[in-house]
Amino acid sequence: MSETGKLDLNLLTVFLEVYRLKSITLASESLAMTQPGVSGALKRLQQQIGADLFTREGRGIAPTNAAIQLAQQIEPALQGITSAVSTLKQFDNQQHHQFHILVNESALIRLQPIVEADQTLGNISLEFNMVPNNEEELLHSLSMQKADLAIDIHYPQVNGYKTQRVQDDELVLITRKDHPRISDSISEAQYYHEKHVTFRMRRSNQYTADYFTTLPLKERKISAECDSLITMCALISSSDCIGSTSRYIANRFAERFQLQVLPIPFETVPVQQYMIWHKRTDNHPSHQWLRDKILQYAETS
Known part of the structure; x- marks a missing residue:
């Protein structure tokens, strides 16, 4: 023992x-x-x-x-x-229960304020933690019930786990509002000419722009690499560097950091968030309640 x-x-x-x-x-x-x-x-x-x-x-x-x-x-x-x-027939939110949810930074920024303001949770609490850096650790956390649910952009395609799309977004480019060379739009040539502040996604280990484009991007001039979207916004607001993020994050912090939000000058794929869970919990009333709650939050954010 x-x-x-x-x-x-x-x-x-x-x-x-x-x-x-x-x-x-x-x-x-x-x-x-x-x-x-x-x-x-x-x-x-x-x-x-x-x-x-x-x-x-x-x-x-x-x-x-x-x-x-x-x-x-x-x-x-x-x-x-x-x-x-x-054999539980229904989930009673008046009983004390804590759910553990693994999230990426974008999902955390969306969901945590809504959860804190939700007056219908009763005695239920939702605790958020960041998704781990590798897929094996994520699957282990769900399989061993250390986490009830994960929300991420990059999801595992492994037997024994289920996924459901939660939200759609798009990739945009951000610069500071008074950028000396960029205003309202940016060309592909300008994109490669400017210096970049990049955000490396935790589990896919790719830059955001590379992950959500249909064709491989050329080498860029990297000024700084961040593991936080908020840090990226702060750095871009006080420099001439540019960066890529989801429209939700860009719009959420544009006023605070005095950013301009521009279309990406090449073809991209949708930025989609997924719920991920172990199949053994699929029919549990408590887990069904949790997934429905997350979908409800996603519709209001």
């Missing part, structure tokens, strides 16, 4: 799936996790209980006596918990 004496119940779910399938590979597919993720969960559980759970047997694995005893004792309890939750 760990020093704190607390056993991570999420590890037991992974253990039972490996025990049922007698395969880390099959369990990782069933749980929509990576094989290293499953192996790591088993290792942590073995460390917590102080016993080996599986041994190598031919090309597969076999449960130890400790694993057999553990499965026999915990499987009925976990099945009872799952059954109790799945």
Whole structure:
């Protein structure tokens, strides 16, 4: 057992799936996790209980006596918990419940003020955290129920997860209002002539402009690279650099930072936000309530 004496119940779910399938590979597919993720969960559980759970047997694995005893004792309890939750007929927002939502910066700027002003939440609280930098960590957070939902532009195409488009936007260009060379519009030649402040998207690891264009962009003169849209707006407001962001963000901060918002001088694709969740929560009344709430917020923002 760990020093704190607390056993991570999420590890037991992974253990039972490996025990049922007698395969880390099959369990990782069933749980929509990576094989290293499953192996790591088993290792942590073995460390917590102080016993080996599986041994190598031919090309597969076999449960130890400790694993057999553990499965026999915990499987009925976990099945009872799952059954109790799945039989809930409705979600009561007067009961205390906290949802954990992973978001990108744009979604956070849109949603957090609306949530704080929402008087219909009752005893429900929504906590926002930034999406992780890599897809594996995002999927792990959803699979292990460390997060209920994620909202991002770049979504994983992996079995076991579901997505739904939340909002559409478009890419625009921003400069300071009193820019000495740019006013009302910008040509493609000007775009490449000017210096840029860029924003690198967290999980796709691409600049915003590159991600949302139909054709590859040429090399640009990069003055600064940011990991925050607000920082990018602030830098552009006090320099002759230009940058790209969504129209929502541009309009939201144009007055505050004295920015002009211009069309991009080349063809772009829509800026779309998606909800992402694990399929096991798809029919849970509480999760359905959460997704409906996010869609409601999206319509009003």
